[in-house]
Amino acid sequence: MTIAHLLEDFGMVTPVEPIETFSEEIVEEAKLESFEKGYSAGWDDAVDAKDKETSRISTMLASSLEDLNFTYHEAQTQLIENLDPMFKVLTSVILPDTMAATFGHHIVDHLTDMAKDQMNEPMNVVVGGGEAASLRALIGDDFPVEVHVREDASFAEGQAQLRVGRSERELNSGALIDSIRDSVEAFSEQFKEDNQYG
Numbered sequence: 001m002t003i004a005h006l007l008e009d010f011g012m013v014t015p016v017e018p019i020e021t022f023s024e025e026i027v028e029e030a031k032l033e034s035f036e037k038g039y040s041a042g043w044d045d046a047v048d049a050k051d052k053e054t055s056r057i058s059t060m061l062a063s064s065l066e067d068l069n070f071t072y073h074e075a076q077t078q079l080i081e082n083l084d085p086m087f088k089v090l091t092s093v094i095l096p097d098t099m100a101a102t103f104g105h106h107i108v109d110h111l112t113d114m115a116k117d118q119m120n121e122p123m124n125v126v127v128g129g130g131e132a133a134s135l136r137a138l139i140g141d142d143f144p145v146e147v148h149v150r151e152d153a154s155f156a157e158g159q160a161q162l163r164v165g166r167s168e169r170e171l172n173s174g175a176l177i178d179s180i181r182d183s184v185e186a187f188s189e190q191f192k193e194d195n196q197y198g
Contacts, residue, residue: 077195084188091181096158099173103131103158104138106171111139111147114164121165123147128155 099106111123123145127135132151139147155161158173 073195077191080188080191087184087188091177091184095177095180099158099177103160103171103173104135106173107135107160107162108138110162110169110171111143111164114162114167114169115143115145118165118167120145122163124163125149126152126155126161128157128159129153131157131160 107125125147129151132149136149156174160171162169
């Protein structure tokens, strides 16, 4: 016999209730819902990470393009600033000397072109003071018709008037050089202005 009847029972008497059992359908539904929540959370995290990466790359690209653009403008500015003295020497020394050295040949080329259709017409050339002798020597006996060359003190060096029959042309290498020089200076000034004011 046991002595349990001699000892006091401190436990409460609770009725035993049966444990509620879940059907497999409910368990599967809970697993599916849990999977969907996890999948959605992972997808959202992946989308957020992709958006952050895209934003970071866009910012880096914009910064690189800005740096590249700035570097291009720096290089262009430096190039123009370095070429500016060369252009000034070119238009003030080299080009005038070259034009002076080839001016007679230029006149002969124009006379030849003008005489193509008017071979038997008289040829007259008016040049500035001191240029007639060198032009006569250059023309020589190349033309079948005599070319009359005379000087006019009102003509500047590098200026000539050509007349073959009824055709007439004026050559002005000084004005051409001035025009080129003005164009180069205008370009240089415009470039400096654009760089200064954006």
